[in-house]
Amino acid sequence: MSQQRWQFYFLLTPFLLWIGLLIIWPHFNMLEVSLTERSWTQGDSFSFKHYLLFFQQSLYWNTYLRTAWMAILATFITLLISFPVAYYIAKVAKPRSKLALLMCCLLPFWLSELVRAYGWMILLRESGIISGLLQAIGLADAPIEMLYHDATIILGLVYSGMLFMVVPLVSSLDSMDNSYIEAGFDLGGNRWHIFWEIVFPYAMPGVVSGCIIVFMLNLGNYLIPNLMGGKDSLWFTEMVYTQFITRFNWELGSAFGILLLVLSSLLVWLALKLSGQSLSTTVGR
């Protein structure tokens, strides 16, 4: 028995050190830094200055709200595009093409996000393929710049989030018994009713977990808005980066970091509450 206890602590100690030193302590540290006012003459003191600054500067909180809004919009569009695809893979496709389709969806995501964003840049920029094609077939007389708009950020985000939506949807639709759908038809339902009253509710766990993962990835994305967005389409992660690395204002940067963390936790919590799911059934899968 005592040997068992010894083994237990032998395993518990590295776990606690790991979580404590790499996750908990750094975040509390960041919270503390964000609440500190540095002064060369009077030393450090406690202050809400940086949070107040966030609310006073319209650029800061506008970017914050815009980031949240665009991340939600991109998540919603991802869901809209992915659902028919997931349904096709789970219910319509024959077993062999099913595997091939799933592989096709998986493939791009074994790749760095950088490469994917780069592909879109080659396609969309002023000297890019699509602009060139449009000119060649006479639909445009001058090069068109399709990169550097808000819409391209959304496109990039939707593209990078696709897999994380399709896979949970497929796995929840796969487990659905076809006889539910058949029963719905037998009882005289039309497609629309059957979709909203049988298929969609059944896929709800997949929808929630897909949406949460995609939303968090969107919110924390740095590359896509940075490479594919315009000069005036700031993302909140870019502001965190600017404060830390360019401006060297760690106090304000930490405050931004905490605010971003609050935003993501709050929205995830809200989504879980509204849908009656828990974190381990969605993210922990």
Added chain:
Amino acid sequence: MIASIPFKARDLKLYKLYIGLFLLFLLLPLVVVVVFSFNDSLFPALPWQGFSWTWYFGYSQPKLGLLHDSRMLRSIVNSFWVACGVTVLSLLMATINALLFVRFEFKGKGLLYMLMQLPLVIPGVILGVSILVASSQLANGLEEAIGWDWPWLRPGLVLVVFGQASFISAICSLILIARYRRFDRSLEEAALNLGANNWVAFSTVTLPYLRPTMISAGIVSFLMSFENFNTTLMLVGSDSPLTITMYERLREGSTPVINAVSVCLMVFSATLALVYLGFRKDAQD
């Protein structure tokens, strides 16, 4: 196909068209990257200047190919070592976590299990800056208090390894825990009854059972580390891993050598992905 739900021929065609367009959307950016890596032009754009291997093997400026681009090659080596470090650390932590959470019942297990998953819901940028803040403060504190200077606490590759491992180990843990839960504990007990000590039972019975899963978890963590950008960006020092170098080149407006690197990455990831699928199949049997 569900026999009892007839799609009208026209509807099914439309549905298939949609899936086709979706696949085009998924693969187009990647195809474009591959094609333009063979374009004999200084820019990854139209017009097509003819097929060439120059972006792979070119040895003189301005058409310096990947094989002679020493900065790029060095960053690949950096990424390789970082990925090795992350994989080793993550697998070690994952094994510890699997033993801890599957074998032992203890007070606060649910809470600790939630803590273990916490890194997965924190945006990568925030994970990066929090570790940056904490380690820098620790380094400053140590230097002031006892005059020790620990350079690895400053931004650099060691910190990148810890930053990436902080969340990749959580992913590996989930994979290993899921597998270990399906393990028949009586096998281990049999070994103990037959006179093996704990370590022998673990290394001859449990470990071989977990090995395929450990290999596939290792592949996942290697790839995730190789492709990580957000956390790495915040912790990087003067030696940059591949994604950071590629990002800097992209911002400068690079030659198609980026395409050549991307193609190599694609081949590399696809190979690892296939190996992974092979081992995952093993792990499910």
